[in-house]
Amino acid sequence: MEMNSLDRIFARRSVRSYSPKVIPEETVVEILSAAMSAPTACDKKTPEFIVLTEKEALATVASFLPNGGFLAVAPLGIVVCGDMNRAHAGELSYMLQDCSAAIQNILLAVSMLGLGACWLGVHPRADRVENITNYLSLPRHVVPVSVISIGFPAAQPEPRKRFFKEHVHFNKW
Numbered sequence: 498m499e500m501n502s503l504d505r506i507f508a509r510r511s512v513r514s515y516s517p518k519v520i521p522e523e524t525v526v527e528i529l530s531a532a533m534s535a536p537t538a539c540d541k542k543t544p545e546f547i548v549l550t551e552k553e554a555l556a557t558v559a560s561f562l563p564n565g566g567f568l569a570v571a572p573l574g575i576v577v578c579g580d581m582n583r584a585h586a587g588e589l590s591y592m593l594q595d596c597s598a599a600i601q602n603i604l605l606a607v608s609m610l611g612l613g614a615c616w617l618g619v620h621p622r623a624d625r626v627e628n629i630t631n632y633l634s635l636p637r638h639v640v641p642v643s644v645i646s647i648g649f650p651a652a653q654p655e656p657r658k659r660f661f662k663e664h665v666h667f668n669k670w
């Protein structure tokens with residue numbers, strides 16, 4: 498069936514179980530290109546990406562994430578970090594917004610490529626930030642914002658289109 502242009506957005510769902518099949522390197526580059534094509538405040542390009550492909554690294558980072566144990570069985574993880582030295586106006590909020598835009602592009606790219614992903618929260622949980630910073634030897638000005646688990650889906654949730662009328666305000670609250 499022909500998809501209309503927005504159906505690709507509604508088809509993106511969090512995928513939390515994966516087949517063990519490895520993701521080709523060209524695909525990883527495409528996913529990262531999608532991330533780097535997202536907007537950043539004042540075009541500061543704050544996001545940095547740590548690509549996890551080794552089982553031990555995936556399992557260790559998973560152990561720091563109370564709601565992300567399934568990262569340990571994913572073939573790929575991307576730790577999205579923000580470089581505070583490049584953040585617009587030195588503001589944490591701009592860096593977090595930059596990273597969030599990159600993360601959403603990753604999720605959409607993954608879904609469009611027939612893969613599955615889940616956003617795993619790190620910042621602002623201090624223990625997760627600290628553990629990941631230490632394990633990945635991140636410099637202090639580089640903040641881990643989130644981890645994305647990625648793989649070929651073993652189970653794919655149904656597409657979902659939502660509209661909450663009560664969350665929409667025209668012209669004033």
Ligand SMILES: Cc1cc2nc3c(=O)[nH]c(=O)nc-3n(C[C@H](O)[C@H](O)[C@H](O)COP(=O)(O)O)c2cc1C
Pocket residue numbers: 509510511512513562564565615616617618619654
């Ligand atoms: C900031 C953020 C942190 C999240 N952290 C987790 C997480 O730690 N574990 C998880 O399974 N899902 C996590 N999610 C995914 C949400 O649970 C999911 O997007 C939401 O339930 C809606 O489902 P959908 O993505 O299938 O539309 C996170 C999402 C966001 C935006």
